[in-house]
Amino acid sequence: MIDSRTRQSLGRTRQTDMDPSTLSSWALLIAEALRSRGIDAADLFRRAHMPPAQLQDPNARYPVRSMQRLWTLAVEATGDPCLGLDVGAAWHPTSFHALGYSALAARSLREALILFGRYCRVVSTGVRADVLDEHGEVSVRLSILFRDVPASESAVRAAMLAALASVLALCRAVRGASIDPVRVTFSHADDGACSRVQSFFRCPVVFGAPQDALVFSAHELDRELNTANPTLLRINEQAIANYAARLKSADVVESVRAELIRQLPSGEVDQTAVARSLNMSLRSMQRKLKHSGTNFRALLDETRGRLAEQYCHDSTLSATELAFLVGFSDPSSLSRAMRRWNRQKSPTAPQN
Numbered sequence: 001m002i003d004s005r006t007r008q009s010l011g012r013t014r015q016t017d018m019d020p021s022t023l024s025s026w027a028l029l030i031a032e033a034l035r036s037r038g039i040d041a042a043d044l045f046r047r048a049h050m051p052p053a054q055l056q057d058p059n060a061r062y063p064v065r066s067m068q069r070l071w072t073l074a075v076e077a078t079g080d081p082c083l084g085l086d087v088g089a090a091w092h093p094t095s096f097h098a099l100g101y102s103a104l105a106a107r108s109l110r111e112a113l114i115l116f117g118r119y120c121r122v123v124s125t126g127v128r129a130d131v132l133d134e135h136g137e138v139s140v141r142l143s144i145l146f147r148d149v150p151a152s153e154s155a156v157r158a159a160m161l162a163a164l165a166s167v168l169a170l171c172r173a174v175r176g177a178s179i180d181p182v183r184v185t186f187s188h189a190d191d192g193a194c195s196r197v198q199s200f201f202r203c204p205v206v207f208g209a210p211q212d213a214l215v216f217s218a219h220e221l222d223r224e225l226n227t228a229n230p231t232l233l234r235i236n237e238q239a240i241a242n243y244a245a246r247l248k249s250a251d252v253v254e255s256v257r258a259e260l261i262r263q264l265p266s267g268e269v270d271q272t273a274v275a276r277s278l279n280m281s282l283r284s285m286q287r288k289l290k291h292s293g294t295n296f297r298a299l300l301d302e303t304r305g306r307l308a309e310q311y312c313h314d315s316t317l318s319a320t321e322l323a324f325l326v327g328f329s330d331p332s333s334l335s336r337a338m339r340r341w342n343r344q345k346s347p348t349a350p351q352n
Helices: 004-014 024-036 041-047 052-056 064-078 083-089 098-104 109-123 153-175 194-201 230-246 252-266 271-277 282-291 296-311 319-325 331-344
Strands: 021-023 061-063 127-134 137-144 183-185 212-217
Touching: 021 024, 021 064, 021 109, 024 041, 024 052, 024 061, 024 064, 024 083, 041 052, 041 064, 061 064, 064 083, 064 153, 083 153, 083 194, 098 109, 098 153, 098 230, 109 127, 109 137, 109 153, 109 230, 137 153, 153 194, 153 212, 230 252, 230 296, 252 271, 252 282, 252 296, 252 319, 271 282, 271 296, 282 296, 296 319, 296 331, 319 331
Parallel strands: none
Antiparallel strands: 021 061, 127 137, 137 212, 183 212
């Protein structure tokens, strides 16, 4: 039974979707880490102005401001600067909504990390993930987007440690075996817990670096995985794209991309219809896309190309069905488009 005060607080949280927010399933990992230490997690959640009952709703979100308060309280209560490490290591596929299951069905670790970079905002709209391929190495760089959100230094350190640990936990779950980074870098100074951090990441740890990042050897990420399942990947990516669109953020690119994935199987996609489905005028959508450095035609082409490459690995699809799913009337039109996409590929382009 939810009391009136909790219900009012819950309502306020749901009304702040435009503010930076974090998925409740991520907060649940913090609650479980606190409980395992015999700490009253519900009390800390209430002190952080986060209704504990919301943890039971996998689609609910907490404001980033509240999450930062929770991290501060949690580190103080445990006295453990490596609390974030335990939180990230406890990662489970549901911690990232459908993104976790999309990663598990990916063809390679590189594909799983690209998905993480594309849909990271589903986990938290306060963090950006960039997946970059440089000189035979692939780095996953995390950046805090909302630096105007007040946070203690201990909260920022714990949150970033948890985030990078969760990415490595995801990689190890996808591989089904151990994989170690080339190195891990943190922008904060060494807090005296280096040995525990190094024990988990099993690689050189650099503190005071320009960015927070995990760095992998590219050839380690490109091995095809026996657990790849293109059908499940398609289903789960549709679910995560739809969820991302419902966040109603200012990022119209993500909303248009999700709508394209939904509408492509219906045939030729009309941008007026896409704008209408997003409850905005065509001119408004075009203006926002231009402001984001793209346009409808380029986004349509990029989405088609990515989906076509993904669907090609699904042996259950015929050539005609594959063409249909990406909005082409026949396989020959798709073949011509795929030749063009292959010519346009650049191995040094950022993969995010």
